[in-house]
Amino acid sequence: MSETTLTLDEMASLTAGASMWSTAAIPHAGIPSLAMADGPMGVAGPRVDERDVSLLTPAPVALGASWDRELVQRVGRLVGGEAIRRKVDLMLAPNLNLARSPLAGRAFEYFSEDPLLCGRLGGAWIQGCQSVGTGAVAKHLVCNDSETARDSMNAVVDERTLREVYLAPFEMAAQAGCAGMLTAYNKVNGAWCAEAGKIVRDVAKGEWIFDGVFMSDWFGTHSTVPSLNGGLDLEMPGPARFLGAKSAGAVVEGQVDLERVRDAAERVARTARRFGRDKGAPLPAAEASGLLVEAAAAGFTLVRNDDAILPLDPARYPRIAVLGPNASAPCFQGGTFAKIAVRPDALLPLDALRARFGDAIVVYEPGVDPQPKLPRMPARPARDVDGCTRGMTLDYFDNPDCAGSPLLSETRDTNSLTWFHGVHAAGALQQAAATRASGVVTATADGPHRFYIGGTGALRLVVDGVEVFRRDDQLAPGDVMGRLKSGDADCVTVDLRAGQVVTVVAELRYSPARCQGLWYGVRGPDSNDAMMARAVAAARAADAVVLVVGETSDASVESKDRVDTRLPAEQVELIERVCAANPDTVVVTNVGHAFDTRWECQAKAVLHCWYPGEEFGRALAQVLAGDREPGGRMPVTIACDDADYPALSLQPDANGDLPYSEGTRVGYRGLAARGIAPRQAFGAGFGYTTFALDGVAVAANGQDGWTVTVDVRNTGTRAGAEVVQVYRAVPELTLVGFEKVQLAAGETRMVRIAIERRRLQTWQDGWMDLPGSVELFVGRSSPDLSLAVQVNTN
Structure with missing residues (x-):
């Protein structure tokens, strides 16, 4: 039955949720109700309850570190299958906001600071999730890149920056065919995102020709007429406060056109028919577990490995001390309202290391309190x-x-x-x-x-x-x-x-x-001094140390940004004292965002694990032992000093405005423009082998763009992965393409990287090609670009 046969009241009923987590149904018209759940790290239950267990994937920042579209697509498919198991039709995921500042409370939930990496991986996640019949609703449109006063602040962003940076991942989500988009709580340039007609109606629906549904974030609708006329299709949650029956009233009163409500109803109905019926199947448990280990390890980012201390060889280091609070109390995920209840038998890093290394693990000491803010009640x-x-x-x-x-x-x-x-x-x-x-x-x-x-x-x-x-x-x-x-x-x-x-x-x-x-x-009464002393003594007595430090889940939370980029002071002291006691120390970090690592030169190796999901333990043991390589590259920039970040403070001014004054020069772009070297560069990282890049070339592939080719050779003695990255230098250094490739030892392969025409355009009251000959740089990270090639955009 077509929506043209629905009455006005029936159409209006589709514009508001029926309950906290479901849409309205019209059975006689073949329009089912859709059940929703929050994401993106898994399927959050309607209750915040440790017994409501679901699979927990690596956080998006960890998936971002993988730079692997195919892997992220499989993770999306896993979540889509888990949604089916839990009778959920729509996932409120992925989060396509950007890690604009390292202080952002939900930075762990963002794939990257770069819009192309974010959009490409987000699109892959969407395709995977939807391949089994579960819809993906990309969030939060747009500029919800921080948490401070998020329900009142006004992001002030120039048009070029908005188009090229913050809207770009959502455009890629639209191209991937996502079920819908969730509007943000904040304002952009003076308009609530749920009422932002220039963004929703004109750009997303008009220019992108996106036919999915636009829904408000929960309780994020502020009006009836401005919301409908701005392009909002669905108010959540239900029962309605502003839409629903009031949508019909606005039509009767002549404030909203009938066709606008019909459009909203058609979008909701189309989504319901698309995702409310035919479903695939969840992954078998063993396959899901293996994928979660693979995905975690693929995001582990090795940024230091002096003297090739990793992988750890018990023959070289027969007595290994495991230290640090996060070995026994890991941070699997961040603290959002979409927090996943982890299965109680999830293997801790400490237990996994003991199982893999056996008698070589001689001692464990946390060194500092593993739960500094709120301890458990045993x-x-x-x-x-x-x-x-x-x-x-x-x-x-x-x-x-x-x-x-x-x-x-x-x-x-x-x-x-x-x-x-x-x-x-x-x-x-x-x-x-x-x-x-x-x-x-x-x-x-x-x-x-x-x-x-x-x-x-x-x-x-x-x-x-x-x-x-x-x-x-x-x-x-x-x-x-x-x-x-x-x-x-x-x-x-x-x-x-x-x-x-x-x-x-x-x-x-x-x-x-x-x-x-x-x-x-x-x-209990155990003192910090005593814990620290035991850890330092254990380090001194060992041949090598695995020191696992990081955050608790309440360190990165929804609705609250961080005040600084530092680890807790006692953890920094632990790192410094342990490294001084034993130079053969591997520091494993369990942190979900860019943070201060000025201590890194004191460690023999540094491995960033981000928030790696429920299989943290197994993945870490396998990577440290060399069974897997750390496959990650930096998805964000770590600056030498907080003052180097193009955007840091997330506090709106007295008028509630949050100026995006750095413009398009976010993250690595801003550091490069000012000639500032980062501590850990965007795109940097390495595994357990080495690579050489050579023979770069470029050819047009029609009107839509170009293909860059480069020969990649594994010059090491074991298989491994490399991420080939392509950047333009003007108007600022910008990632325009990337490809991850797996090579056997000694293998050479020609890698092809597609460069869309849009990647070589800027917004100047319309999309304009960069003029003339544009130089593209190819390499392993944003500052390590050893090859160059010219592209003519005319």
């Missing part, structure tokens, strides 16, 4: 309600005094609880109510134990029958999300004896709000 339930033996007993009450019998009780093995509307079976959180967490903790040492509690309402903490903390003030509804995002906790100290068993009770009393949270933990 408890057993206060009572048995569901057979679980680990975690805290959760009781949900329909009153703020924890009075009477709870509506629901369950066991939760986590120290951080978040609930949105109607998340748990006790019902929606629309009245004053309370939650109590209770468990039994056994002290492991004599001395002061620090107990932590935080939450979105009034709080009470009881240890061994004694109330040790109480806060009775309630938050205003508008402040709840801010408290939830901050994760701040209060701390009290209680002296305990080793072996002492105490009951811990944490209570949250809350007023109605869109979301709620409760978090808690306990830290």
Whole structure:
């Protein structure tokens, strides 16, 4: 049935979600409802719940480091299959914003600082996801490249920069046929993105001729008439606040043309029919696990390997110490609302290294606290309600005094609880109510134990029958999300004896709000000085050290940018002291963005692993042992000094404006334009073999562009991968093409890199060819460009 036969009310009903995670259906017209889930690192469940386990892929920045379109397409296909398993039709992914500043809170969720690398990999992910019948909704259109005041700030961007840099990945997503696009929370040049007609209506729908659906980010719609007339098709979530029935009213009142609502309805209906029916199948478990190991290792970026210390050979280094907090408490992913519940048996790096290297791993010391902000609560339930033996007993009450019998009780093995509307079976959180967490903790040492509690309402903490903390003030509804995002906790100290068993009770009393949270933990008396001393002593006694440092998942979070680029001070001290104690130290970093690495010259090797997903452990063990090579190249630039970054501060000015004053010179482009050498260059990195590039040539391939060819030879003794990169130098250094190639030892292959005409154009009130003869540079990274060739654009 055609949408031309639908009534106005039926068409209008399609312009708003039916629920938090679904679209409206019109069964008699053959229009099914679509179930959605957040991404992009996997399929996030509708509940924030550690039991709602799903496959966790490497973060986009780690996939960006792979520079491998075919691999990223297979990862997209894995996520699409996982969505089918979880009965999800549309994934809110990939994220095509750019790592404009290293301070961006969600930089780990961006493929790169470069629009071509981001767009090409994003397009590959989309094609993979959609190949099994799961739709991909690219986000966040546009300039949601930071988190500070993201729901109010106004990105001020000139037209050339907007077209060539920030819209470019979305245009590539449109070319890949994505199901739709999610508009950002922020404004661009004064217009809310959900109302930005110049972007949605004129560019995406008009110039790109994109026929997918444009939906608002959750609660990101601000109006009826401006949103519809600007090109928005779908308000999310439902029930409607601005569209839906109000769309029909706007037509009746003559404020919106009937054809605009029909267009919106057709786009939603077309998407529903395309992705609401025929489905493929999820990957078999063993194949999925193997792909996750492969993908993690492909993004591991080796930037230093003095004396060829890697791969580690136990015959050369018979006593290996594993040190650092992230070996036992890795950061698999960042802290967004799309956080994936990881399977509880995911292999830790420490355990994987022990399994691979056996008796060569002689000791492990964390050196610093693995959970510096909020430690776990190693408890057993206060009572048995569901057979679980680990975690805290959760009781949900329909009153703020924890009075009477709870509506629901369950066991939760986590120290951080978040609930949105109607998340748990006790019902929606629309009245004053309370939650109590209770468990039994056994002290492991004599001395002061620090107990932590935080939450979105009034709080009470009881240890061994004694109330040790109480806060009775309630938050205003508008402040709840801010408290939830901050994760701040209060701390009290209680002296305990080793072996002492105490009951811990944490209570949250809350007023109605869109979301709620409760978090808690306990830290034993072990001092940082003692942990550091044990790690340094272990390093001194070993033949080699694997030092795994990095972040916890609350270091990179949605809705909050970072304040600096540094690792925690105690981790920097750990690196310096361990490297001084043992020069044969391999520093493995578990960080999801560009960060300060001025300590790197003290280490024998440095391996960036980013946020590598659930198979971090296996991938790391295989790469360090040489079973796989580290396949990554830098997807972002690491500057020598923070002042070198073209964009750093993400704080809007007093008017709420965030000027993109660096223009098109983002990341490596800006450093090159100013003649500043980076510490770790965009595109840099190497594996366990060597390559030579020679014989560059270029030929036109019709009206659409050119093909650059280059002979690549593996000059080493083992197989490996190289990434051939092509740049133009004017108006600024710009990546225009790349290709990853796998070669056997001694093998030579002619590699072909397609260069689209658009890559040699700039925006000047329209797309204009760069004039005359344009020099292209070919090499291994943005500063390492040893070959050149001329292209005539006329």
